[in-house]
Amino acid sequence: NVLLTVDRLRKKFATGDAPAVERASFDLGEGEMLALLGPSGCGKTTTLRMIGGFEVPDSGHVSLRGQDITDAAPEARGIGFVFQDYALFPHLTVLDNVKFGLRKMTRAQATDRAAQMLRMVGLDGLAGRRPHELSGGQQQRVALARTLAMAPPLVLMDEPFSNLDAAMRVDTRQEVRKLLKQTGAAGIIVTHDQEEAMAVADRIAVMEAGRIVQIGTPDEIYRYPVSAFVASFIGRSNLLTGNANGMEVATEFGNLPLSRAANGAVTLSVRPEQIMLEADAAGPASVVGREFRGHDQLYWVQEGERCMQVISGAGATIEVGQRVRLRICDCVVPLA
Ligand code: ADP
Numbered sequence: 104n105v106l107l108t109v110d111r112l113r114k115k116f117a118t119g120d121a122p123a124v125e126r127a128s129f130d131l132g133e134g135e136m137l138a139l140l141g142p143s144g145c146g147k148t149t150t151l152r153m154i155g156g157f158e159v160p161d162s163g164h165v166s167l168r169g170q171d172i173t174d175a176a177p178e179a180r181g182i183g184f185v186f187q188d189y190a191l192f193p194h195l196t197v198l199d200n201v202k203f204g205l206r207k208m209t210r211a212q213a214t215d216r217a218a219q220m221l222r223m224v225g226l227d228g229l230a231g232r233r234p235h236e237l238s239g240g241q242q243q244r245v246a247l248a249r250t251l252a253m254a255p256p257l258v259l260m261d262e263p264f265s266n267l268d269a270a271m272r273v274d275t276r277q278e279v280r281k282l283l284k285q286t287g288a289a290g291i292i293v294t295h296d297q298e299e300a301m302a303v304a305d306r307i308a309v310m311e312a313g314r315i316v317q318i319g320t321p322d323e324i325y326r327y328p329v330s331a332f333v334a335s336f337i338g339r340s341n342l343l344t345g346n347a348n349g350m351e352v353a354t355e356f357g358n359l360p361l362s363r364a365a366n367g368a369v370t371l372s373v374r375p376e377q378i379m380l381e382a383d384a385a386g387p388a389s390v391v392g393r394e395f396r397g398h399d400q401l402y403w404v405q406e407g408e409r410c411m412q413v414i415s416g417a418g419a420t421i422e423v424g425q426r427v428r429l430r431i432c433d434c435v436v437p438l439a
């Protein structure tokens with residue numbers, strides 16, 4: 104049940120020396136939520152705009168339910184789009200904004216449908232207001248209701264929560280995920296925020312310099328990053344070198360189990376929560392920084408030339424300046 108196929112999309116702008124997007128390929132299932140995640144300038148928006156039909160690719164194809172739509176106009180694709188600034192009509196009421204895309208229905212049908220959508224997003228009490236009388240989160244939900252009213256099989260969203268404050272963002276993104284799942288619409292959300300991507304998406308496509316470098320579930324990407332870039336962009340990571348022999352690797356922290364077989368010189372990713380910190384007056388390392396994060400503590404620990412990030416529970420605090428010993432207590436991931 105593949106809904107969308109994106110096949111080797113490429114786009115080079117006349118002003119850039121490198122392509123903005125190159126060989127971007129993935130499939131999206133019916134009802135699936137995918138995050139395009141990467142740092143600013145890596146080509147996320149350009150990829151989304153090519154899928155939506157707002158940008159013409161140099162080469163490659165986009166198909167929806169098996170039909171090639173690469174050259175179709177945006178409005179002919181039947182794909183929904185939620186813009187970053189919501190693009191609501193300021194002079195129309197909330198209800199009329201939601202009805203706007205429903206011009207093919209009779210007026211009564213459109214009113215029913217819009218009212219139903221507003222109930223779904225929890226805004227039926229505000230149908231008569233104008234956009235400026237709503238909070239940012241409410242405007243976001245109106246924009247989503249307007250898009251979902253047209254029952255698109257796919258909704259494209261470019262940094263849809265960037266105008267919301269942090270607490271509102273967390274609630275709204277769960278709401279959006281729930282609404283898409285409820286209506287059966289698939290979604291592609293562009294974000295540079297790894298936490299947001301992990302929170303809303305079924306799968307994440309990580310982009311670096313115009314290319315999709317890894318695609319997988321949040322769990323797979325977090326646990327098994329393929330490169331130092333992915334390991335450091337999604338969560339925090341310590342990079343070690345070692346000499347691998349099958350499922351084991353020799354490192355300066357002793358012999359450690361590997362997440363997959365490798366041989367010879369390897370770079371390894373170790374998550375901060377995979378390291379244990381023990382206070383030890385004769386230990387080889389010392390704490391050089393500490394950040395209390397409520398639910399846990401993040402330490403920076405210097406051992407010789409190397410500085411490691413370590414996360415441990417909020418309980419026992421080790422102060423900056425104390426001597427410690429580090430132990431890696433999990434399998435480590437060899438990077439490509
Ligand atoms: P992201 O959304 O990941 O921040 P973009 O897709 O917006 O990245 O941009 C990717 C690259 O393409 C950047 O180097 C950007 O400057 C360039 N770019 C984007 N849009 C245009 C355009 N219309 N004309 C020229 N260059 C562009």
Ligand code: MG
Binds near residue numbers: 147148149293
């Ligand atoms: Mg962008």
